[in-house]
Amino acid sequence: MTELFVRTLREDPADAEVPSHRWLVRAGYIRRTAPGIYSWLPLGYRVLRKVEAIVxxxxxxxxxxEVHLPALLPREPYEATNRWTEYGPNLFRLKDRRGNDMLLGPTHEEIFALVVKDLCSSYKDLPLSLYQIQTKYRDEARPRAGILRGREFVMKDSYSFDLDDSGLQKSYDAHRDAYIKIFNRLGLQYEIVSAMSGAMGGSASEEFLGIAENGEDTFVRSPGGYAANVEAVRIPPAEPLPYDDLPAAHVEDTPDTPTIETLVAVANERVPRPDRPWQASDTLKNVxxxxxxxxxxxRYPLVIGIPGDREVDAKRLEAQLEPAAAEPFGEADFAAHPGLVKGYIGPGALGEQSATKIKYLVDPRVGVGTRWVTGADQPGKHVFDLVCGRDFTPDGTIDVADIREGDPSPDCSGxxxxARGIExxxxxxxxxxxxxxxGLQVLDQNGKLTTVTMGSYGIGVSRAVAAVAENTSDEKGLAWPPEIAPYRVHIVAAGKGTEIAEYAHELATRLDEAGIEVLLDDRNVSPGxxxxDSEILGMPTIVVVGRGLADGLIEVRDxxxxxRSDIAVADALPHLLALIREGSAADLLV
Amino acid sequence: MTELFVRTLREDPADAEVPSHRWLVRAGYIRRTAPGIYSWLPLGYRVLRKVEAIVxxxxxxxxxxEVHLPALLPREPYEATNRWTEYGPNLFRLKDRRGNDMLLGPTHEEIFALVVKDLCSSYKDLPLSLYQIQTKYRDEARPRAGILRGREFVMKDSYSFDLDDSGLQKSYDAHRDAYIKIFNRLGLQYEIVSAMSGAMGGSASEEFLGIAENGEDTFVRSPGGYAANVEAVRIPPAEPLPYDDLPAAHVEDTPDTPTIETLVAVANERVPRPDRPWQASDTLKNVxxxxxxxxxxxRYPLVIGIPGDREVDAKRLEAQLEPAAAEPFGEADFAAHPGLVKGYIGPGALGEQSATKIKYLVDPRVGVGTRWVTGADQPGKHVFDLVCGRDFTPDGTIDVADIREGDPSPDCSGxxxxARGIExxxxxxxxxxxxxxxGLQVLDQNGKLTTVTMGSYGIGVSRAVAAVAENTSDEKGLAWPPEIAPYRVHIVAAGKGTEIAEYAHELATRLDEAGIEVLLDDRNVSPGxxxxDSEILGMPTIVVVGRGLADGLIEVRDxxxxxRSDIAVADALPHLLALIREGSAADLLV
Structure with a gap:
């Protein structure tokens, strides 16, 4: 410790919102260099390298x-797949001294496809899986939580190349199995969930979400085993209902009702429903x-109709619209679209067939035969008993309403x-x-050119360090699992005597000779x-060499x-080696 | 080999000028992704990682x-040291989504200084040496020779932090010793030479130049042990000579003498020198x-006066002017400076005290008392017996004339x-x-704030791979030293029998179990x-399992x-293990 480049902080950094960020900074594992861009200090880099080694x-x-492709890449391949544009502001773009457009790779499908195209020409060259552990770049709008969501980060990305779908499935399954092994070795609690493919494209994808209350992702689980990122949850389309017996639509005065709450209150007062009071789920909100x-x-407007008791979920919306982006409709936008009466917008003014020609998509719950209270496109008025399929026909459905605890599962199991998780x-x-x-093609068994089918697989390596810290840190600091701890044992020489210092040093040397990584706190500071510091730094086993030494005892803490337990100096080395090699400290403490 | 992602090429790539580039591409170790930007394929990446491990x-x-700092960096620290500007077009610059200026790190003095400033506050925290092995970026004007000079490359950069000069000297010496060990382990032939510090600044620097005829650097050695990059060779200033007895300067008609050769010819014809013919070294050329x-x-003009038998060396000039850049003086520039008579420029029109106010620096050989034939600032006329210190006074000296084989060494040893070398x-x-x-300061032993003194130390890790290839490849392909070869042994199953395939496979398995890295060529292609391919790929030991197997023999090739030698199948494993563990193949072949 007298030589180690580390400095622990007594206070939380001002910008640290989550435990992993707080403790990794306080323990001197990482330091911020720019927003979303971190420096790995010696202890942090040891953890990162151990995670890399497991991967x-x-x-x-x-x-x-394993290969290693560049991070600084030419524009052209990303132009060919349209991702140069689709990535939008998330892509770091730059020009070189000759004015050529370049980018910092956010993921490498294009470059891997090209290198495989260069080297492979026959079905005999497949199947093929290539990977790299490399620094990636994404200009996140909201970098947050330290290394959990950074703009420069370490990723393991791999790509599989197969002749056909069954080959792809095998490569996919092999990666899935490897990922399970990796996350198990890291000691992470995780769930494998259905996910959106998003800008990546492709047919199927799953995420490994580390279960963490501070995770950015929300996922669902059903009693029947269905698990999905909320972005990927698909509400089944509503069955058409008969509507012949429903009353005709009628417009009513509902002054001062710009919100669902005010609308429900006024409706119950002025247009009471005979069977039960109006509730928010009877209203159709047009966002x-x-x-x-x-x-x-x-740029163009889009209106989304959802039941008034639901909200549009920003992440589900983003996932559905990607690569396009949505913003709230501003005052200037309303001024430019006089057909939209703010607060009283109804299906009458909407749809590609309407006068406004504004695209109108509705929640899957808004099926044929459902009846609604909704805007009448006049200030202070709403229309009642407006029936979908009779009185209005949306342009289609969009599944972006929020998912709530207790909603019925799409697998009908309950x-x-x-829960929340870290991707x-x-x-x-x-x-x-x-x-x-x-143009990645190979000759198949019949000598015919056939296009290769690809898989793409990523692990956030630097993020995994934060995820483990998020799961394992406590109110005192970091607490690493042995396999990725920077050092396996932290020896604290607690007390002033030369004997203490000498024995601590000797024990450290002995453990080191036995191949155990040891951190020795030999500083001239108080035992407290x-x-x-030993609790902040988080090595799995802490050995205290202190006053007990006079009685031939040292203390081992998990x-x-x-x-904690005292062990005899005479047994110290075999005891510690047994503890480290054979199991947890708890097993061996008497 | 049936599974390995590799493809050897029968032809040299069109852009490959040097052996390392040619063979690394032909053997499928690397592929070009963009100018000066390469992808590392499996075999190449294995070598790179082994070099990294040695470093x-x-x-x-x-x-x-070891630490790991970001590659994507904010502008401000580089602004503080002026390198944001001084790096000129070699720096990759970009803006993030918020419009902040960023750069891709070419070297990290600034960021290391800041992180040490963050963590260290006392002399007790020093000495400190930190390093990283990281991808670096420089937008080279002329990326060349594959990975020898790339725009994205892997570098080991380290930085030392000390309280005073003697500490810095110790840190510097420790790095120097470590570098000697590293390059020795890589089996490289190199020379440690004095170097220019250039844009880096600082007082002293040395380069490790790998001796290679295709190297970009030229260096000198003297019989007495002086060694320097030509950029750093300093000609001793000339001792002043007495000039009282020299004849007065006189202007002569020398028509049609725009070059030194024509001038010498005309001078010998029209103004013959009594003692010996005029020669180029009697003339003073003003560039x-x-x-x-x-x-x-x-932008401003600069004139450099050097003896007519010398040329201005572009790299020595660049090193002296850095970070400023020099270009030839164009027609438009001459038009803008009518005081300069092209082809007949003399000291009379030059110097900050002259009418033109153009800065005039001369070669150190142009000392006080030296006499010259030089331009008279009139078309067709030169001035003879113009004496430095009597007839003209330059603004200073600049040591940029070319260094030639046989020039006297500055150490006076001969x-x-x-020779040429790779940095x-x-x-x-x-x-x-x-x-x-x-503002990197710490409290010294007396509690006084003192500015830390730094060292900076770099190794081109990816370049070292090319340097080894440059030194070891031959007319058949690559030929790696064992410590960094992708595989130690290459087994060629040469022939069609199942026995051959089976034995080759068994031997490979046995070696693998013994911890030896083996590449097995199990492809269904001809022995030829x-x-x-085994010669192109360059593993140190090639084992041929072929027709001899019927007689119980396999062949081992270095x-x-x-x-080559035949060994008995019965002895194959112990023989190979002995060969690999104990010495070169040559030692063991009978």
Whole structure:
């Protein structure tokens, strides 16, 4: 510790919102260099490299081959797949000294496809899985939580190349199995959930979400085993209902009702429903958005109709619209569209067939035969008993309403349970999208050129460090699992005597000789400071060499459980080696 | 080989000028992704990682601590040291989505200084050496020779932090020793030479130049042990000579003499020298340049006077002017400076005190009392017996004339010998330049704030791969030293029998179990193709399992020496293990 480049902080950094960020900074594992861009200090880099080593071992074991492609890339391949544009402001773009457009790679499907195109020509060259562990770049709108969502980060990305769908499925399954092994070795709690493929394209994808209350992703689980990122949950379309017996639509005065709550109150007062009071779910809320295509120029309004008791979920919306982006409809937008009466917008003014020609999509719950209280396109008026399929016909459906705890599961097995998670990995069956765009073909068994089908698989390596810290840190600091701890044992020389210092040093040397990574706190500071630091730094086993030494005893502490026991100096080395090699401290403490 | 992602090429790539580039591409170790930007394929990446491992071991052994700083960096720290500007077009610059200026790190003095400033506050925190192995970016004007000079490359950069000069000297020496160990382990032939610090600043620097005829750097050695990059060779200033007895200067008609050759010829014809013919070294050539400061805006002319038998060396000039850049003086520039008579420019029109106010620097050989034939600032006329210090006074000296084989060494030990080399490493005593610019201070033993003194040390890790290939490849392909070969043994199953395939596979398995990295050529191609590929790929030991197997024999070939010997199948494993573990193939072949 007298030589180690580390400095612990007594206070939380001002910008740290989550435990992993707070403790990694306080323990001197990382430091911020710019927003979303971090420096790895010695202890942090040791953890990162150990995580990398686990990833590498499991990728090698599944037969993937390691390569290393550039991070600074030419525009052209990303132009061919349209991602140069679709990535929008998330892509770091730059020009070189000759004025050529370049980018910092956010993910490498294009470049891998090209290198495989260069080297492979026959079905005999397939199947093929390649991977790299590399620094990636995404200009996140909201970098947050330290290394959980950074703009520069380390990723393991791999790509599979197969002749056909069954080959792709095998490669996908092999990656899935390897990911399970990796996250198990990291000691992470996670769920494998159905996911959106988003800008990546392709047919199927799953995410590995590390279960964490501070996770950015929300996912659902059903009693029957269905699990999905909320972005990917699809509400089944409503069955058409008969509407012949429903009353005709009628417009009513409902002054001062710009919100659903005010509308329900006024409706119950002025147009009471005979059987039961009106409730928010009887109303149809029309949310107006301005859509911008990734070219940044094409802009148009979109109205989304959802039951009044639901909200549009920003992430589900983003996932559905990607690569286009949505913004709230501003005052200037309303002024430019006088057909939209703010607060009283109804289906009458909407749809590509209407006078406004504004696209109108509705929640899947708004099926044929459902009846609604909704805007009448006049200030202070709403229309009642407006029936979908009779009185209005939307342009289509869009599934972006929020998902709630207890909502029925799409697998019909019962209510959905919601939880939050950190995206640790994402596996995609891409299909032929990239291979087609870049002309990646091989000769098949019949000598015919056939387009290769691809998979793409990512693990956030630096993010995994944060995810483990998020799961394992406690109110005292970090608490690493042994396999990725920077050091396995932290020896605290607590007390002033030369004997203490000498024995601590000797024990450290002995453990080191036995191949155990040891951190020795040999600083000339108080035992209290040393104890606090040992808890912040989080090595799995803390050995205290202190006053007990006079009685031939040292203390062994398990950082995670807090259990302590005194052991005899005479047994110290075999005891510690047994503890480290054979099991947890708890097993061995008497 | 049936699974390995590799493809050898029968033809040299069109853009490959040097052997390392040619063979690394032909053997499928690397592929070009963009100019100066390469992808590392599996075999190449194995070599790169082995070189990295050697560098890491030796850096750790000398007590440096590994960290990992970002490659994408904010402008401000580089603004503080002026390198944002001084790097000129070599720096990749970009803006993030919020319009902030960023850069891709070419080297990290600033960021290391800041992180040390963040963590260290006392002399007790020093000495400190930190390093990283990281991808670096420089937008080279002329990326060339594959990975020898790329725009994205892997570098080990380290930085030392000390309280005073003697500490810096110790850190510098420790790095120097570690570099010697690293390059020795890589089996490289190199020379440690004095170097220019250039844009890096600082007081002293040395380069490790890998001796290679295709190297970009030229260096000199003297019989007495002086060694320097030609950029750093300093000609001793001429001693002043008495000039009282010299004849007065006189202008002569010398029509049609725009060059030194024509001038010498005409002078010998029209103004013969009594004692001996005029020669080029009697003339003073004035070379006009247009200088541009790194801001890209400030431009001014500079004239350099050198003996007519010498040329201005472009790299020595660049090194002296850095960070400013020089271009030839164009027609438009001459038109803008009518005081300069093209082809007949003399000292009379030059100097900051002259009418033209153009800065005039001369070669150190142009000392007080030297007499010259030089331009008379009139078309067709030269001035003879113009004496420096009597008839003209330059604004100063500049040491940029070319250095030639046989020139006297500055250490007076005899003639200089020239050779070419590849810059493998560069070590700098930076001093306080960066620490001052960024406010890096610590409390010294007396509690006084003192500015830290820094060293900076770099190894081109990816370049080292090319340098080894440059040194070891031959007319058949690559030929790796064992410590960094992708695989130690290459087994060629040469022939069709199942027995051959089975035995080759068994031997590979046995070696693998013994911890030896083996590449097995199990492809269904002709023995000729396999032999050629084994020579291109360059593993140190090639084992041929072929027709001899019927007689219980296999053949062992040393890739580098070409020596072959048959060994008995019964002895194969112990023989190979002994060969690999104990020495070169040559030692063991009978």
């Amino acid at each position: 590498r071992e499991e990728m090698d074991a599944m037969g993937a081959q 107006v958005l301005m859509i911008t295509e990734p070219d940044g120029k094409t 209510p959905l349970h919601l 640790l990995g994402h596996i995609f069956q891409l299909g032929k999208k990239y291979a087609e765009a870049l 400071v040393k104890f606090a 950082r995670r459980t807090g259990e | 890491r071991e030796e850096m750790d052994a000398m007590g440096a601590q 006009v340049l247009m200088i541009t400061e790194p801001d890209g805006k400030t 003639p200089l010998h020239l 493998l490493g560069h070590i700098f005593q930076l001093g306080k330049k960066y620490a001052e610019a960024l 193709v396999k032999f050629a 890739r580098r020496t070409g020596e």
